[in-house]
Amino acid sequence: MSALLAVHRITKKFPGVTALKDVSFDLRAGEIHALCGENGAGKSTLIKLLSGIHPHGSYEGRFEVNGAEARFTGIGDAAKAGIAVIYQELALVEEMTVAENIFLGCEPRRWGGFIDWPHIHREARTLLERFKVNLDPAAQVSSLGVGQKQLVEIVKALAKDSRILILDEPTAALAEHEVLILLDILRDLRQRGIACVYISHKLDEVFGIADRITVLRDGSTVGTQEAKNTNKAEVIRLMVGREIGDLFPRRASQPGETLLKVQNLTVAENDGSTRLHGISLELRAGEVLGIGGLMGAGRTELLMHLFGAWGRRQAGDVTLQGDALKNNTPQQSIERGIVLASEDRRRYGLVLEHEIGFNLSLSSLKNICTGGFIRRSDETTRNQAIFGDLRIKATGLDAIAGRLSGGNQQKIVLGKALLTEPSVILLDEPTRGIDVGAKIEIYEIINQLTAAGKAVLLVSSELPELIGMSDRILMLREGRIGGEFTREEATQEKLMHVAMTA
DSSP states (O other): OOEEEEEEEEEEEETTEEEEEEEEEEEETTOEEEEEOOTTSSHHHHHHHHTTSSOTTSSEEEEEETTEEEOOSSHHHHHHTTEEEEOSSOOOOTTSBHHHHHTTTOOOBOTTSOBOHHHHHHHHHHHHHHTTOOOOTTSBGGGSOHHHHHHHHHHHHHTTTOSEEEEESTTTTOOHHHHHHHHHHHHHHHHTTOEEEEEOSOHHHHHHHOSEEEEEETTEEEEEEEGGGOOHHHHHHHHHSSOOOOSSOOOOOOOOSEEEEEEEEEEEOTTSOEEEEEEEEEEETTOEEEEEOSTTSSHHHHHHHHHTSSOEEEEEEEEETTEEOOSOOHHHHHHHTEEEEOSOIIIIIOOTTSBHHHHHHGGGGGGGEETTEEOHHHHHHHHHHHHHHTTOOSSOTTSBGGGSOHHHHHHHHHHHHHTTOOSEEEEESTTTTOOHHHHHHHHHHHHHHHHTTOEEEEEOSOHHHHHHHOSEEEEEETTEEEEEEETTTOOHHHHHHHHHOO
């Protein structure tokens, strides 16, 4: 079968760094081709070349579309060639509606050049229904959750009838039922002859959807194999260059005293609508308490309220190490030993235009200041230590955070939180968009924290991760606790039943 897209010996260099070296692979019509590799393996750079962000002439090698060389000078050229990209980091206009975002840049016009708004809203509703996305086309994007925004991005790309669809971690922020919807959409596209490059760290998804798998490591192509002729263990070995025996290395802990206690917590949005209803939980020293549930169940809202960043408490009590925690601000929470690593790193976790060191220090400046001045040598010493512990892949602390891969950005968010020296750590999707090897490293950090007597409240959309890394699990449903499970009791089927059954 002839290739719809062919990548021939692509090499891309940046000052002091070779991001890609002799990378080659091909994509056939009607194929779903998975691209796997650790963060820093070169996947994001390759996408930017294919989409025209890094134009022809800035790299060595060649691309071919339908057998003819493609020389993209910008993203418009790639779009004309039938290539659409859904990036891991969202590219929506928050102040616009779902429908306006879907047709942004290609709005249908009436006579006289005026935008045909009724047509836009009709077509947007048709598209959302066709792809089984339950969203109001008139809803403002800023009112949506991360997972819902990701679905809007997907529909926006599919609306262009592109022949080649490149998806960069498309399910990273999606709940289980939304993942199933997306995979069904991709299978339908495959039947219509549309080709997809599918980039994901979730190997269960890769093997459930991909026809072939290409692995990148350290900027080079390691190999391409038919998915049916390989397995997860082999792909992981190719990605990291070593065997990983236990994907969820949670070590047994001995829970101690209760550090965080929540009793009958009821919280409302600022508009008065109640989002959390009668939540009660206890989190002990040395314990990981997992929080699961579908998108919109209240997982993120719970963590943000405990941190003092969201919601108006209507009822209930929260105590931290026996002392009341009420009307606290994020700064006060940090001072008392509770910290949040947000799922939305670009919005809440990082100052993207600043250096890694700047970001790492933000939440704990008081620990390195004297008389209002930062002790630079102390700052550099401690930041360099956590930079190494988290294995952040960058040239150094002076690298700009916004230029790093999503996984490395997430490590900075985690590092910034840990530098506050907390007793309770709230982790909201801490491994979203992070490769298998980096996940293991973060899991080991969680083990180290609990071994040191810290307590972790872990929100995750990945049920295997939730089961594998939690000592106990609470499942939320529509802002209420639907069930509680020990690690031994929990199965994916039981958790999903509780999450989806009224």
